[in-house]
Amino acid sequence: MLRFEHVSKRYPDGTVAVDDLNLEVAEGELVTLVGPSGCGKTTTMRMVNRLEEPTEGRVLLDGRDVASYDPVRLRRQIGYVIQQVGLFPHRTVLDNTATVPQLLGTRRSEARRRAAELLELVGLDPAVYGGRYPDQLSGGQRQRVGVARALAADPPVLLMDEPFGAVDPVVREHLQNEFLRLQAEVRKTVLFVTHDIEEAVRLGDRIAVYGQGRIEQFDSPAAVLGAPANDYVASFVGSDRGLKRLSVTPVEKGDLEQPPVVHLSDSMAAATARMREQGVRWAVVLDEHEGLHGWVAIPGGNDPAPPVDGDAVAGHARRMEAWLPLGASLKKAFSTMLQYDAGWIAVLDEEDRFLGVLTPASLHEALRRSIDADVRDIARAEVELDTVPGA
């Protein structure tokens, strides 16, 4: 979809910003470019929409050299989001978002209808925000309008240059989550520049780690964190890369423990027998649809209301609210366990069926697996998508 072939950029003063770059971004893929200030990320990006021209090599869009496009027509196919969003101060949010489609000849009413849909998509209620002016928005809200506006012409390619750089870390995380949710829906081919390795890992299907004008490693987040290609990449991703790995390593079936499982309608006598048989003190309780209800403990001597003959599990079970989907990250598993102060967390499949539990011991095993595994085989964890309206 997007391809750099031996691309170099030397500025007139002799600065080599990009040095023999080779990079390919597949259709629908989100590639993050990460590296320290001045390493050539922005220059790389600006050679795609011809705000800069390479001094050597070529950039291909859908197999065609971008140099052969008319720059204006080229830019219509490429959404561009930058840190200082550059909204028109005297136009409303709705009109700002509708600008490009209108320039492309879409009728005003149709462009505004589409703009309202996009504002909705980026989490801004058009009825509330559509009529406001940019200076009546928070920094995070302005960034969202920037993203909506870049998507308005439905370009196949999006260039994003530190789009969330100007907002505080909490809002930033919300924007990242929302952007991932959006990307899962619209599947654009995205080149995303950041100097923040956490952001690169979180968002990228693949990450290009830049040194001075060159890519030092181009790989999946798990591989970059788990097997840095050289000392430069290792020091860039940081000594806490083991911890960062947690956010890209998913909980797998093999990590789970299998405590006894009983149902709400079972008798306490049968449930107790099951627990004794397996030598444990508690069992997971499922409802009649095999959904998670909670847990039940083996009746003890100082139980204030011990079960009597014929009691069902339903009368003695406790609710357990916390659970994780299979594929959630180990980081999420760890934080959920801490948040609920729980000794175990149930893991459910896509249809909310119970698969097993994660305990501190099994979590520890999973962490070891994450550190020891051949990183190339590690699937990417699903990123938690919590949408916080109005952030």
Ligand SMILES: Nc1ncnc2c1ncn2[C@@H]1O[C@H](COP(=O)(O)OP(=O)(O)OP(=O)(O)O)[C@@H](O)[C@H]1O
């Ligand atoms: N117009 C220019 N003339 C000369 N040198 C330039 C020009 N634009 C950028 N450079 C230099 O090229 C190098 C790469 O700049 P670029 O903006 O691509 O880096 P970056 O990785 O995006 O940095 P940052 O994260 O700070 O935005 C830098 O050394 C910069 O000073």
